[in-house]
Amino acid sequence: MPKPSIAIGMVGYKFMGKAHSNAYRQINQFFDLPLRTRLKTIVGRDANKVAAMAERWGWETSTDDWRRVIDDPEIRIVDICSPNNTHYEVALAALDAGKIVACEKPLAMNGAQAREMAAAARGKINTVWFNYRRVPAIAFARQLIDEGRIGRIFHFRALYLQDWTLDPSVPLLWRMDKDVAGSGVTGDLHSHIVDLSNYLAGEITAVAGTSRIFVNERSRPEGGASKVEIEDASIFVAKYADGAIGHFEATRFANGRKNGNTFEINGEHGSLYFDLEDMSRLWYFDSREPKHIQGWRKISVWEEMHPYMKQWWVPGCAIGYEHTFGNQAADLIAAVAADRPMKPDFDDGLRCQLVLDAVLEACESDRWVTVVKQ
Ligand code: SOE
Numbered sequence: 583m584p585k586p587s588i589a590i591g592m593v594g595y596k597f598m599g600k601a602h603s604n605a606y607r608q609i610n611q612f613f614d615l616p617l618r619t620r621l622k623t624i625v626g627r628d629a630n631k632v633a634a635m636a637e638r639w640g641w642e643t644s645t646d647d648w649r650r651v652i653d654d655p656e657i658r659i660v661d662i663c664s665p666n667n668t669h670y671e672v673a674l675a676a677l678d679a680g681k682i683v684a685c686e687k688p689l690a691m692n693g694a695q696a697r698e699m700a701a702a703a704r705g706k707i708n709t710v711w712f713n714y715r716r717v718p719a720i721a722f723a724r725q726l727i728d729e730g731r732i733g734r735i736f737h738f739r740a741l742y743l744q745d746w747t748l749d750p751s752v753p754l755l756w757r758m759d760k761d762v763a764g765s766g767v768t769g770d771l772h773s774h775i776v777d778l779s780n781y782l783a784g785e786i787t788a789v790a791g792t793s794r795i796f797v798n799e800r801s802r803p804e805g806g807a808s809k810v811e812i813e814d815a816s817i818f819v820a821k822y823a824d825g826a827i828g829h830f831e832a833t834r835f836a837n838g839r840k841n842g843n844t845f846e847i848n849g850e851h852g853s854l855y856f857d858l859e860d861m862s863r864l865w866y867f868d869s870r871e872p873k874h875i876q877g878w879r880k881i882s883v884w885e886e887m888h889p890y891m892k893q894w895w896v897p898g899c900a901i902g903y904e905h906t907f908g909n910q911a912a913d914l915i916a917a918v919a920a921d922r923p924m925k926p927d928f929d930d931g932l933r934c935q936l937v938l939d940a941v942l943e944a945c946e947s948d949r950w951v952t953v954v955k956q
Pocket of ligand 1: 841
């Protein structure tokens with residue numbers, strides 16, 4: 583008997599559109615899921631380009647009207663990977679139509695929008711694509727923390743470093759357009775490391791920081807030029823509810839760094855270190871070992887018992903960036919089939935967004951800002 587299928591409608595078709603399409607196409611082969619994903623409709627503003635995307639990635643139909651996925655009774659999952667300023671309207675319409683919503687990060691343009699979205703989603707299955715939670719080494723870090731291996735956390739220290747806007751001739755693409763993106767590296771990159779901190783280190787209560795715009799004017803892809811209004815780089819420090827302190831840096835001006843996402847966590851019994859550019863590895867230091875053999879242990883997270891690894895290849899055949907989306911898509915389909923909640927959800931998206939709002943305010947005002955309670 584063929585498995586029942588679940589129809590997906592996707593709004594957006596560029597970088598994340600590919601990442602999500604690839605995930606939905608792969609997971610039934612690698613995971614034993616009760617439902618088969620059906621890539622039904624993909625939406626984009628440019629009808630020709632989205633039609634080409636549909637053809638290439640195996641979507642049944644394409645359209646330039648996002649309401650078609652909302653109005654289609656066959657579609658159960660609405661996946662939103664269009665620019666940030668579209669998330670709010672599309673997600674609310676989809677939730678109102680009873681759809682399961684999977685939304686790219688950051689969830690919204692600001693905390694106020696995210697609060698409404700989280701309220702509308704509560705009690706329903708939904709998720710935010712904080713895909714790095716599904717890097718096996720990061721899920722494994724969470725496992726080690728839950729096992730008490732590093733004990734009470736004192737420090738969370740994260741860097742997210744890129745360099746793709748360093749060249750002043752790079753035009754003002756949507757990620758640099760305040761009206762479309764809402765913010766610069768704060769929504770784009772801090773969102774990932776703040777979510778990882780929420781996942782691994784606990785609740786951030788207050789932040790102080792500074793940000794910079796290094797290139798003040800850029801050409802527009804459609805012609806002309808505009809003043810740049812989003813931050814190119816941002817550094818902040820954080821206080822946690824349980825007394826830990828944190829340090830976060832996000833930039834698109836770290837010459838030579840392409841997707842340098844690293845963090846270190848220092849606890850009372852040990853420490854953990856992760857680097858996305860060597861993503862099969864988790865570094866672990868255990869200070870309860872006898873001193874003469876203490877040292878940083880480089881764990882290759884590719885054994886069968888490590889999170890998600892049993893589903894992919896044999897140990898030593900490492901997996902990569904795309905698999906983090908596969909892992910999340912598979913968890914989503916499994917959650918839908920079992921009718922159980924999925925994490926991270928819109929409440930996690932809101933939690934992150936409230937920290938991001940506080941970071942933007944802190945950088946603007948040069949003051950400590952208390953994170954608004956969820
Ligand atoms: C930014 O360059 C970006 O594409 C982010 O938007 C993604 O979320 C990140 O995973 C890779 O970098």
